[in-house]
Amino acid sequence: MAEQTFIMIKPDGVQRGLVGEIISRFEKKGFYLKGLKFLNVERAFAEKHYADLSAKPFFGGLVEYIVSGPVVAMIWEGKNVVLTGRKIIGATNPAQSEPGTIRGDFAVEIGRNVIHGSDSVDSANKEIALWFPEGPANWQSSQHKWIYE
Numbered sequence: 001m002a003e004q005t006f007i008m009i010k011p012d013g014v015q016r017g018l019v020g021e022i023i024s025r026f027e028k029k030g031f032y033l034k035g036l037k038f039l040n041v042e043r044a045f046a047e048k049h050y051a052d053l054s055a056k057p058f059f060g061g062l063v064e065y066i067v068s069g070p071v072v073a074m075i076w077e078g079k080n081v082v083l084t085g086r087k088i089i090g091a092t093n094p095a096q097s098e099p100g101t102i103r104g105d106f107a108v109e110i111g112r113n114v115i116h117g118s119d120s121v122d123s124a125n126k127e128i129a130l131w132f133p134e135g136p137a138n139w140q141s142s143q144h145k146w147i148y149e
């Protein structure tokens with residue numbers, strides 16, 4: 001199966017009307033949308049998603065932020081989509097994110113950085129299993145041969 005990543009538009013991205021813009025950047029790149037849901041998550045679920053960061057001083061604030069409104073959870077598929085997705089998103093701290101990246105263009109504060117993307121294939125697989133236990137949608141783009149050799 002082709003590589004997949006988990007992307008989530010955080011509550012600030014939803015509130016600020018950035019959903020279409022963000023989806024558009026992944027679509028236009030040539031990645032394929034394989035799962036999408038719009039939902040509020042429970043505190044325990046947010047804590048599970050960010051379990052690796054539970055010892056960090058900002059963990060409580062991070063969980064508060066993620067449960068503060070609905071999020072858009074997505075599976076995106078394509079060649080090197082995990083690493084390339086992280087490049088499209090930009091550095092964790094928007095003060096360091098390059099212009100042209102999502103965080104570089106739309107965010108100011110590390111605690112309001114608009115979007116999440118898996119940081120490795122291993123964490124992508126774990127996050128997809130957590131957020132999409134039903135698995136990805138099954139479809140192939142008719143544009144595939146125009147994007148991939």
Ligand code: DAT
Nearest residue numbers: 053058062091092110111113115116117119
């Ligand atoms: P990323 O979201 O780029 O993968 P991460 O996994 O290290 O970054 O951290 C998850 C989120 O936690 C991040 O998007 C914003 C928040 N965060 C990270 N480091 C922080 C810090 N030093 N202060 C406040 N929030 C932080």
Ligand code: MG
Nearest residue numbers: 116117118119
């Ligand atoms: Mg991370």
